Amino acid sequence: MIGRIGGQTLDFGVYDYEVTLPGFIVPEHYRGEPWKVHTVDPFPYFPEEVGDALLAKMLRLAEPRSGVIDYDVDGRLVGNWFLEGTGGYGGTNLEHYWEGHIAIVPDALDPSQWRFSFGYFEGSARQFGIKGNSPSPRDVSVESGIVEYELTDYEYFSVEDPSRRGLHNIRSGDIIASINGDQIMGTVLVEMIDDRRLRVEAFPGMAASEIEAFTATAKIFAR
Numbered sequence: 001m002i003g004r005i006g007g008q009t010l011d012f013g014v015y016d017y018e019v020t021l022p023g024f025i026v027p028e029h030y031r032g033e034p035w036k037v038h039t040v041d042p043f044p045y046f047p048e049e050v051g052d053a054l055l056a057k058m059l060r061l062a063e064p065r066s067g068v069i070d071y072d073v074d075g076r077l078v079g080n081w082f083l084e085g086t087g088g089y090g091g092t093n094l095e096h097y098w099e100g101h102i103a104i105v106p107d108a109l110d111p112s113q114w115r116f117s118f119g120y121f122e123g124s125a126r127q128f129g130i131k132g133n134s135p136s137p138r139d140v141s142v143e144s145g146i147v148e149y150e151l152t153d154y155e156y157f158s159v160e161d162p163s164r165r166g167l168h169n170i171r172s173g174d175i176i177a178s179i180n181g182d183q184i185m186g187t188v189l190v191e192m193i194d195d196r197r198l199r200v201e202a203f204p205g206m207a208a209s210e211i212e213a214f215t216a217t218a219k220i221f222a223r
Contacts, residue, residue, distance in 0.1 A: 020038060021070040022070065023069075025223055030090075032088065032091070033089060041064060043055060043066060068106075068111075075195040076139070077104055077138075077144075077190060078137040078138045081198055081200075081221035081222065082222060083220075098125055099119045099120040101117075102118055103115075103117040105137075131152050131180060133180075141195075145191065146191045148188070150184050151188060152180040152184060154179065154181060155178065156170065159174070159176070160175065185204070186206055189201050196223050199219075200218065201217060
């Protein structure tokens, strides 16, 4: 034991400066947290019995068990994007640096499902499911033109007992899946201008059928 912590989240990571994650296309964008691009799986660094005990408590069962943070694919929508002109991950306001971020990535616990994450959506950071879970952001490129995603809420449940919904009802060892809700929380239009620039506009509370095109408030994100 090296200490105790209670009433708050414990955040720790393991970094190997001889490793640079390949899924951050422009590592220089992460100068605000330069260690991030060197993040490695922590479990091999523990004694085997300790690593096994920790893995037994992990809700994520998909490999790699420690998850993935670098999903960028050059020329594709999938991955992290930063509001153009804000300097990448660090942003222009250290107290709210995340407000210029978006990420279109697999869910951390159920990577079969896509998530659209906004650093700023109607005043706060929000994450959504994608209605129909398609088109796959791994397939969206410049050639795709304008793509619309309807945004939904989502919920986790136990595959063994689907009546157990919400992470507070999930038991150790359960296979976790997620399901999108029926309510459309909004729609987002995306268009890859080139391989590393993206036009984005969110329309909170609106279905895709209510939207005709981008407006003058669309923003450009880059990586």
